[in-house]
Amino acid sequence: MKKIVLLLFIHFFIFSAAQKYNPVDTVYTVLQQKQIKDFVAEKSANMSLLNFTSLKLSNKKIVKNFLSERRKIFDEMIKQNTLFIDEESERYIQNLLNEIIIKNNLDVPSTKVFLSRETQPNAISLGSGIFIVNISMFCKINSDDEITFILSHELAHQILKHLEKSLVRNDNLQNSELYKVNLKTTKKKSQTVGIGAILEFLQHYQYDDKKNSRSQEIQADSLGFSYFKTLARDRSNAIESVKKLDSINPIELIKLEEDHYRKFFSTPNQKFNEDWLELYGNGDYNYSKSKQNALGFDADSLRTHPEIIERIRLLKDKSDISLQKKTSQENKHFLNFKNKMIKETLYAHYVLKEYGRGLYFTLQMEQKYPNDEFVIIMRGLFLEKLYQARKDHTYKRFVDDVDYNHQTKSYYQFLAILDHLSVSELQKLSSYYINN
Incomplete structure (x- = not known):
């Protein structure tokens, strides 16, 4: 009975008492959906083929296809409840972007920052003033300055016309003899080794070649920094923001140790078993590498930035950042925004059915927000979902495989414990935390 009450409560607690955190509703109104689609449609109409005439596209359909895919991205984000629509949060980020444009006297079309519940920290420019920033990014950010540099970097991509140039480059590649020969060979190969071979080949061109991608990121860093420094309180925060982009692991606010796990996984009705800490080899299925987000890219493919060390070195070389004394910027407004984004990211794990990562994030948040009712509720929900999934095979x-090469020890230790738990053990754990 208590389980039913809990599950009902999660759907309605957005209307509950003010002292408990209330996550933003995932149900988009008809008006909200129309406003989003109208904005994207208007931008697509303005981004006519005439804008690409000087770039000498041989196949004009490439732009039409891109605009069609961009519309599909937003349709899919609405369908998957990925868009994070919250007027206060959107206004906060949009004001930062507007300030960059105004302070630098930039002549750019009207812009719109869309926020996404995707839990992989990332930001992307989709051309003609459309930007998407994942709210999980803000869990790792420590100042307005860091957000400003990220937005400056994405704005620089637009001003440098990197999207347009990439479309032309891909157009040229697809018309090259080498591409046609390789495509023909790969198609033959795919008949024997599966469709994965051809997808891998096409993906190489879709994500562009690494050399050019690195060049574009460095250019965006350089121009973005020139915008950023007109507003920055502390220029070294450009480097701090770049550091936050170099992670394919789940977000880690706090490093969890074995004793944290012993405490959490030990309950009155079930003692912690030291054998649960035993590690073993990776499985064939790896969720973190196979899961595609609403943008149609897998998590690793989004890491198009050059090596972080190289970007940091170049940022230091072009300015006196390393000589600056760091200043404190944690104002109340920023801290309130960050805390909200942390809790919304926790809820996003549930919305996106990332139950393993969600529980891992919950255990960290219990250290940051002890006895927080919202965190306690989410803990019970993740455990219930994991138990149900184990029972249903x-x-x-919903859970990553252990991957020693790409995960922190804290995370793969957590995954190993989860993997060891039987259906009955998960049920006991779930029952205890739901009822207490």
């Missing part, structure tokens, strides 16, 4: 749809 769908567990690996």
Whole structure:
């Protein structure tokens, strides 16, 4: 009975008492959906083929296809409840972007920052003034300055016309003899080794070649920094923001140790088993590498930035950042925004059915927000979902495999413990935390 009450409560607690955190509703109104689609449609109409005439596209359909795919991205984000629509948060980020444009006297079309619930920290420019920033990015950010540099970097991509140039480059590649020969060979190969071979080949061109991608990121860093420094309180925060982009692991606010796990996984009705800490090899299925987000890219493919060390070195070389004394910028407004984004990211794990990562994030948040009712509720929900998935033999749809090469020790230790738990053990754990 208590389980039913809990599950009902999660759907309605957005209307509950003010002292408990209330996550932003995932249900988009008809008006909100129309406003989003109208904005994207208007931008697509303005981004006519005439804008690409000087770039000498041989196949004009490439622009039409891109604009069609961009519309599909937003349709899919609405369908998957990925868009984070919250007037206060959107206004906060949009004002930062507007300030960059105004302070630098930039002549750019009207812009719009869309926020996404995707839990991989990232930001992207989709051309003609459309930007998407994942709210999980803000869990790792420590100042307005860091957000400003990220927005400056994405704005620089637009002003440098990197999207347009990439479309032309891909157009040229697809018309090259080498591409046609490789495509023909790959198609033959795919008949024997599966469709994965051809997808891998096409992906190489879709994500562009690494050399050019690195060049574009460095250019965006350089121009973006020139915008950023007109507003920055502390220029070294450009480097701090770049550091936050170099992670394919789940977000880690706090490093969890074995004793944290012993405490959490030990309950009155079930003692912690030291054998649960035993590590073993990776499985064939790896959720973190196979999961595609609403943009249609897998998590690793989004890491198009050059090596972080190189970017940091170049930023230091072009300015006196390293000589600056750091200043404190943690104002109340920023801290309130960050805390909200942390809790919304926790809820995003639930919305996106990332139950393993969600529980891992919950354990960290219990250290940051002890006895927080919202965190306690989410903990029970993640455990209930994991128990149900184990019982239904769908567990690996919602939990990463252990990957020693790309995960922190804290995370793969957590995954190993989860993997060791049987259906009955997960049920006991779930029952205890739901009822207490």
